Amino acid sequence: MTETSGTPAERAAALADAARAGDRRALARLLTAVENHTAVAEQAMRILYPLAGGAHIVGITGPPGAGKSTLVAALIAELRAAGRTVAVVAVDPSSPITGGALLGDRVRMQSYASDDRVFIRSMASRGHAGGLAATSTTAATVFDAAGFDIVLLETVGTGQSEVEVAAAADTTVVLEAPEMGDEVQAIKAGLLEVADIVVVNKGDRPGAQRTAAQLRAMLAPAGDTGRGRSGRRPEVLITTAMTGDGVPELLAALDRHRAAGSADDAPAARRARAAAQVRAVLVERLWDRLASPALAGETEAALDAVARHDSDPYAAADALLAALGGEEKA
């Protein structure tokens, strides 16, 4: 089997072919390679990236306990009923102390074990702070290229400013629970600003209607400045993910947003996503070169000098960039 032997490029090609042909184990292996930043993952992306772009990438974010996983499970049911294939990337936080993680999102997504058209992958954030793992966008691309119709990107429980998911997704859904805050919360900058759709979940709780009404009022554009994200007001919906109430309406809203997006701000969103992806790889590559044997000594010395306050971060960065330039000329 060439999946486990040969050069990284050969293994990547074998895994990518198998994953695209429906081999779920090969798909799982590719995702592991992506998570671990291996040479196979990089080679696989060269094959898969040009093949991706057909899936609807949907970000689902919101505070811990708002019901993200339960809503994802309800959405899976709705999508399967419509005959669509679904992949889920569910991110939970890694411990900053031990590096360990408890990935518990599958608990709410149990019903699809024998359904080959549903693939759920948990990811630990591994120190990445924006609400996703550093590799979540790449994982979504792998699912996309493997032919899934829709990829649901579920973030860690977020606070007010983890807006990274908006760059990773075509459509961003921000979940709120009833009575989570007053009108002032709704006009603060951050998470709600990047929402394409706002969902008040736990709609059977008292206060859900009032929370939705407040959000609708406060998320309306404050005069047409033309500067908001696409200048549109996000739809505000109410769901009860536990029972499935409101979920068909949410799916319809997702489809509407996607249809509108293709004519509207999608090129800008795709450009922003491309920038974020290239930037991430660029930073990683720079660090790798700075840690290479030729430059490791200089890098360590520069970091030590900053730690001692003998130098400052700006001077150190300039010196290291100059060292990289010297390496190129050599």
Place this chain on the structure above:
Amino acid sequence: MTDRPLKVLIAKPGLDGHDRGAKVLARGLRDEGFEVVYTGLRQTPDMIVTAALQEDVDVVGMSILSGAHMTLVPRVCEQLRAKGLGDVLVTVGGIIPDDDIEPLRVAGVSGVFGPGTTIREVADFIRANATPREA
């Protein structure tokens, strides 16, 4: 040793509703630096194997207190092998009579942990015996 965390699935097969032990273990292994996928109560062998495959775990740990281990655990091992996951380390914890340990080993279980086992023992066993996934 690799510098990335080993990934462990903790599942409760069968119908007993006692998941405190599984949760304590999941939490303890998290603190030992593992990435733990916790799937909760009442898992069928099919659900466990699907989760192991999709998550590409290094280890499947099953907690079982109902006495149904001789039925459920070999079935999980068989299905893992059938899906090409024969290299995944399988461990079982719970109330397992001594007489059942050898048949479970033959079925494909590497570690059987009874009452009184410490988290550290389980963690050390996993670190010593799991084969990290490569890709």
